[in-house]
Amino acid sequence: MSQSNEIEISIIEFDVNQYLIENYSRLNLSNRRAICKFSVDYIDPEEYLAEAVDQWVANYASITCGFSTLEDLLDEDDEEEEEVTETKGFGTD
Secondary structure (H helix, E strand, O other), X not given: OOHHHOOOOOOOOOOHHHHHHHHXXXXXXXXXXXXXXXXXXXXXXXXXXXXXXHXXXXXXXXXXXXXXXXXXXXXXXXXXXXXXXXXXXXXXX
C-alpha cells in the first residue's frame, strides 16, 4: 500500500512545564508544579483537542470541500443516517 493511501495515527504530546518555562519565565518551579498538577487533574485534553480539530475541519471543509460551515458538513451526514433509518422502517409490516 502506498503511503498516500495510508492514514497516519498522530499522537500529540504537550509538555506543560516546558511550555510554562518558555512562555511564562517569571513563574518559579513551585508555581509551575501547581499549574502542571491542575492541568493533569482538571483539563480534559481530549475536549480541547477535539475543539481545535473541529476548527481545522471547518476551515478545511469550507476551503477544499465547498461547505460554508461545519454544520453543513455535519447536517449532510445526519441526513444520510436518517434516510437509512427511514428506509429500514418501510416494508416491515
